[in-house]
Amino acid sequence: MTPFLISLTQQILLFAIGGFLFGLHVEGSVLAIGLVAFAQALALVALGVLITAVLRSIQQVGAISNVMTILAAGLAGALVPFAALPTVVQKIAPVAPSYWAMQGYEAVILGKPFVEVLLPIAVLVGFAVVFSTIAVRCWRTDDVKVDWT
Numbered sequence: 001m002t003p004f005l006i007s008l009t010q011q012i013l014l015f016a017i018g019g020f021l022f023g024l025h026v027e028g029s030v031l032a033i034g035l036v037a038f039a040q041a042l043a044l045v046a047l048g049v050l051i052t053a054v055l056r057s058i059q060q061v062g063a064i065s066n067v068m069t070i071l072a073a074g075l076a077g078a079l080v081p082f083a084a085l086p087t088v089v090q091k092i093a094p095v096a097p098s099y100w101a102m103q104g105y106e107a108v109i110l111g112k113p114f115v116e117v118l119l120p121i122a123v124l125v126g127f128a129v130v131f132s133t134i135a136v137r138c139w140r141t142d143d144v145k146v147d148w149t
Contacts, residue, residue: 027111036104039124046131
């Protein structure tokens with residue numbers, strides 16, 4: 001639960017600071033932005049659980065997480081405008097949850113109809129389900145050592 005709350009808090013702070021420091025004005029509804037944030041947090045936490053289930057050490061988790069964060073930001077258009085990315089990158093971007101989060105946030109910020117936010121939300125929830133399902137199948141209970149003394 002804590003990683004989920006941390007993710008939601010980070011997103012709230014980003015929008016609050018963006019509004020305060022940079023004059024970011026969200027044209028869409030608070031509900032829509034909340035749903036995108038909720039769905040993104042679900043997908044991120046599920047991905048974190050999957051990474052933890054697959055890898056063998058905290059060092060591996062840290063290294064892979066850092067690389068994946070940078071790649072995801074690039075695929076989503078967070079580092080450079082999406083239109084400036086090479087065509088091949090634009091074509092593979094939809095495989096990243098960050099791409100769908102950016103699509104949802106963009107729709108809300110620009111005040112597009114609520115229906116345009118539903119696809120990104122649904123895809124993010126779909127990522128969460130897929131990541132969670134794979135994580136459950138990959139989880140190694142034989143590695144868990146509990147000392148009840």
